Amino acid sequence: MRANCWMGKKDVRVETVPDPRILNQRDAIVRVTSTAICGSDLHLFNGFIPTMEKGDIMGHEFMGEVVEVGREVKNLRPGDRVVVPFPIACGACGACQSQLFSLCENSNPNAWLAEKMMGHSPAGVFGYSHMLGGFAGGQAEYARVPFADVGPLKIPAGLTDEQVLFLSDILPTGYMGAEMCDIQPGQVVAVWGAGPVGQFAIASARMLGAERIIAIDRFPYRLNMAREQAGATDIINYDKVGVREALLELTGGRGPDACIDAVGMEAHGHGIPYAYDRAKQMARIEFERPIALREAILNCKNGGVVSVIGVYGGFIDKFPMGSFMNRSLTMRTGQCHVHRYMKPLLEHIQNGDIDPTFIITHRMSLEDAPVAFDTFLHKEDECMKVVLKA
Amino acid sequence: MDLQSPTDGPPIADMTGQGLTKGLGVFSLGLGLAEVAAPCAIARLIGADERGATPVILRALGAREIAHGIGIFARPRSVWTRLAGDLLDLAFVGWQLGNRRNNRTRLLATVGALLGVGAFDVLAAVRMQRSQFGEPVTSLMTINRSPDEVYARWRDFSRLPDFMRYLESVTVLDDRRSHWVATLGGAPVEWDAEITGDLPGRSIAWRSVTPGIPLRGRVTFDAAPGGRGTEVCVDIRTAPMMKLFTRAEVNGDLRRFKQVLETGEVVASDASSVRGMHAAQPAPEGVVR
Numbered sequence: 001m002r003a004n005c006w007m008g009k010k011d012v013r014v015e016t017v018p019d020p021r022i023l024n025q026r027d028a029i030v031r032v033t034s035t036a037i038c039g040s041d042l043h044l045f046n047g048f049i050p051t052m053e054k055g056d057i058m059g060h061e062f063m064g065e066v067v068e069v070g071r072e073v074k075n076l077r078p079g080d081r082v083v084v085p086f087p088i089a090c091g092a093c094g095a096c097q098s099q100l101f102s103l104c105e106n107s108n109p110n111a112w113l114a115e116k117m118m119g120h121s122p123a124g125v126f127g128y129s130h131m132l133g134g135f136a137g138g139q140a141e142y143a144r145v146p147f148a149d150v151g152p153l154k155i156p157a158g159l160t161d162e163q164v165l166f167l168s169d170i171l172p173t174g175y176m177g178a179e180m181c182d183i184q185p186g187q188v189v190a191v192w193g194a195g196p197v198g199q200f201a202i203a204s205a206r207m208l209g210a211e212r213i214i215a216i217d218r219f220p221y222r223l224n225m226a227r228e229q230a231g232a233t234d235i236i237n238y239d240k241v242g243v244r245e246a247l248l249e250l251t252g253g254r255g256p257d258a259c260i261d262a263v264g265m266e267a268h269g270h271g272i273p274y275a276y277d278r279a280k281q282m283a284r285i286e287f288e289r290p291i292a293l294r295e296a297i298l299n300c301k302n303g304g305v306v307s308v309i310g311v312y313g314g315f316i317d318k319f320p321m322g323s324f325m326n327r328s329l330t331m332r333t334g335q336c337h338v339h340r341y342m343k344p345l346l347e348h349i350q351n352g353d354i355d356p357t358f359i360i361t362h363r364m365s366l367e368d369a370p371v372a373f374d375t376f377l378h379k380e381d382e383c384m385k386v387v388l389k390a
Numbered sequence: 391m392d393l394q395s396p397t398d399g400p401p402i403a404d405m406t407g408q409g410l411t412k413g414l415g416v417f418s419l420g421l422g423l424a425e426v427a428a429p430c431a432i433a434r435l436i437g438a439d440e441r442g443a444t445p446v447i448l449r450a451l452g453a454r455e456i457a458h459g460i461g462i463f464a465r466p467r468s469v470w471t472r473l474a475g476d477l478l479d480l481a482f483v484g485w486q487l488g489n490r491r492n493n494r495t496r497l498l499a500t501v502g503a504l505l506g507v508g509a510f511d512v513l514a515a516v517r518m519q520r521s522q523f524g525e526p527v528t529s530l531m532t533i534n535r536s537p538d539e540v541y542a543r544w545r546d547f548s549r550l551p552d553f554m555r556y557l558e559s560v561t562v563l564d565d566r567r568s569h570w571v572a573t574l575g576g577a578p579v580e581w582d583a584e585i586t587g588d589l590p591g592r593s594i595a596w597r598s599v600t601p602g603i604p605l606r607g608r609v610t611f612d613a614a615p616g617g618r619g620t621e622v623c624v625d626i627r628t629a630p631m632m633k634l635f636t637r638a639e640v641n642g643d644l645r646r647f648k649q650v651l652e653t654g655e656v657v658a659s660d661a662s663s664v665r666g667m668h669a670a671q672p673a674p675e676g677v678v679r
Contacts, residue, residue, distance in 0.1 A: 018672040023658040055669030109662035134661025
């Protein structure tokens with residue numbers, strides 16, 4: 001089959017590789033019909049996530065048609081159309097039974113590697129380094145899906161791929177980011193990053209009843225989409241205005257009740273602090289450039305919530321612990337427990353509460369994945385989200 | 391809680407005499423330093439004449455004592471050489487007893503002390519000689535199944551190779567005895583084991599009875615608080631050369647044991663389906679192990 005492979009830093013290529021096979025009796029093989037490039041794939045592309053190996057198949061947002069199932073998979077049959085959640089979860093361990101699917105205790109065969117870097121291991125993830133399991137990803141013609149009796153969501157007829165594809169990751173991720181804010185009527189939520197996850201966090205905050213939603217980014221096309229399509233009430237372009245001054249003005253000097261970091265480890269910014277982080281990251285002294293996170297903490301209202309859904313990989317410097325502690329802030333974070341959001345969000349899509357297709361700007365062929373990565377990385381052609389058709 | 395022995399029952403770690411040996415090493419260093427630094431004070435303490443050749447001899451004995459201390463830390467098995475030192479010390483004190491100007495009471499007390507230390511030296515030497523075991527390897531895992539279920543799966547020795555990667559087979563011979571075949575660095579290693587303790591739902595202990603293959607293992611099953619299943623604790627003691635039982639390996643065994651019990655089988659990824667470095671993409675036909 002053909003698959004998009006990580007060949008090194010800033011180098012992905014579509015190669016011919018062996019077809020996947022059933023390795024465990026709870027596996028399914030899915031013929032991928034649609035797959036997407038995630039913002040977090042750019043962290044892999046840029047070489048910021050350790051334990052990638054040459055030849056690794058990328059991609060963790062995918063859906064398709066079941067073509068083969070293992071002996072123990074009773075709920076799926078060849079021909080079923082499914083969306084696959086990006087964390088791999090067994091459904092039987094303590095974490096899964098607590099609905100913490102991205103912390104599944106059984107799905108990462110390389111847990112020892114993750115333990116070395118993080119203390120304890122999270123779940124395995126498709127196409128996201130060997131530290132997270134060494135699973136082949138979904139930017140391919142076919143994918144092996146472990147625990148197919150737990151993860152994949154069957155899609156009713158009448159819904160297009162594009163309507164449901166983002167149930168695999170970014171829609172639930174954005175939703176969880178908003179849910180973790182514990183939004184009360186009348187509250188103000190600020191969202192750093194108006195990329196695809198930020199757009200869905202904004203749309204979810206709207207569904208959850210936030211009074212005011214402020215989008216912060218530097219690309220006018222993203223800010224416009226946030227206001228016109230996702231439901232942001234206000235936008236801040238940090239290239240044009242000071243974020244702090246703008247937030248104070250929009251909140252009567254209090255600061256937002258909740259701040260969502262939908263940026264993660266490769267934030268951009270201005271001036272000496274940005275140059276400092278950029279230099280340290282390039283020298284590999286620091287894993288992350290936590291500019292958005294620091295800003296979210298410093299600007300959050302006293303006693304407010306900082307919700308982190310942007311991806312981080314290692315250690316950060318200059319964490320404003322003094323501000324965080326003295327002002328009684330709460331941080332909530334995590335890789336999305338996608339499984340617990342898929343069904344309710346599918347209902348929201350069916351009800352018309354949200355139409356996730358608004359973020360799609362590019363439709364390309366799997367064969368064009370390398371071009372698509374480049375376009376997405378450099379935000380060329382007002383690129384927001386690329387869907388690849390296999 | 392005593393974190394040195396996380397499970398109940400006799401701690402296996404104390405059977406090697408390693409703690410005693412290290413203690414004797416520290417004692418050697420302390421005494422040697424005192425003899426070298428303050429020979430006259432030491433002479434007064436043991437009741438010997440502090441004039442004449444005595445300080446020089448004490449300094450020499452001190453230097454020997456320090457060398458022993460260092461030697462014990464470098465090679466614990468060299469602890470028996472301390473016995474030769476004890477004899478030298480006794481000869482020195484005996485010689486001093488012949489001098490009428492010395493304090494006989496103190497000298498006799500010194501003889502007593504030397505005999506006491508000598509007894510510890512003999513004990514440590516014997517323990518070190520008998521012990522073929524290195525440091526214990528301990529690993530823990532919480533498994534979301536009842537202690538009875540977890541115990542039963544482990545007690546079925548013939549199915550241990552399902553999750554212990556280095557085991558080729560375990561053949562159960564009778565209620566107590568079993569035959570184990572493993573691969574160590576590409577070469578097969580075989581041993582017979584016997585069960586030394588078996589409390590259904592609580593713990594299993596076993597040991598190798600094959601000469602030259604020192605191996606003791608114990609696994610305990612405790613109900614985890616909050617209905618979270620079973621806390622499994624494995625303790626393996628073996629010779630340092632038996633590289634099968636590193637901490638990482640035992641921990642991997644336990645993780646696969648958890649997968650087998652909770653999900654039905656050992657979970658494979660595309661990269662883990664083949665030994666060694668392998669890209670996260672499906673393996674070509676014929677290389678899956």
